[in-house]
Amino acid sequence: MKPLTIIHMSDTHLCPEGRLLHGSIDSWRRTRHALRASQHFSPDAIVVTGDIADRGAPIHPAAAAMLNDIQEELGCPVISVPGNHDPRGSVGPEFNTQRLSTGPYPANTVHEVLGLRIIGLDSGGFQLAQGEVDQAQLSWLQSLLTAPAPLGSVLLLHHPPVAATSPARAGRGLKDPMALAAITAGTDIRAILCGHYHQAATSQLINTPVFMAPAVSYNMNPFAPDEILAESGSGFGVLQIGQEAVNWFVAYSDHLMTGPQDAAPTPSAGGQRAAN
DSSP, rough: OOOOEEEOOOOOBSSSSTTOTTBBBEEEEEEEHHHHHHGGGGOOOEEEESBSSSSOSHHHHHHHHHHHHHHHHTTTTTTOOOOOSSOTTSSTTSSSHHHHHHHHTTTTTEEEEEEEEEEEOOOOOOHHHHHHHOHHHHHHHHHTTTTTTTOEEEESSSOOOOOOSGGGGTTTTHHHBHHHHHTTTTEEEEEEEEOSSOOOEEEEEEEEEEEEEEOOOOOOTTEEEEEOOOOSSSSEEEEESSSHHHHEEEHHHHHHHOTTTTOOOOOBBTTOBBBO
């Protein structure tokens, strides 16, 4: 069987119409470029792991419409969970329209893609850097995982259940990750997909791979962890998952789009400081 391809986007930080993120970044344009570039990989699903909005901006209906249009155009589900910039309930019924079921909160969803089960958790924490998966969600997840899926399961949440690669973001991940590990260990979870750190990274929660996507909107400089990188393209992860292997790598929209009409302008945010 050919491996499935899941496009892993995160941290779009969409602003109200006409407003630039940090005064120079057109996050809507960067998101559209990432979605367009993702078509190159013929995805079986696209996932968005939170911070759809920036600072609670009321953009969620427009964002859902954009993602639903891509879902229809590509013929694959687009699956979203909220982050700490998304108010509670903002990722509601207008998102995840191909879900099979819902859990304790609207963003708790289950999708099945050609035998792969994709489960969305809401790590919440609106306006808080650290997230949490409460007991209601843990119990729901534990119940789901009693029956394995043919190709296993992938778990989505915004806050990584592992430490940040940079001390500048220490303490901003998931609160009490071992509570989640106690549920996922020994189950059919093949990978955990997250965002939040604005830097591509990989780790593991006990023996489960954890993949942290680069932010579509902006990423932090690993040589100066409080500074925003000046990037012309939008980054996203590409997960390839088959019966025997799980692969994940990062792609950038500007590596595909070579025409001047397609290239996203390089944000002049280089050297700017930002908090995610």
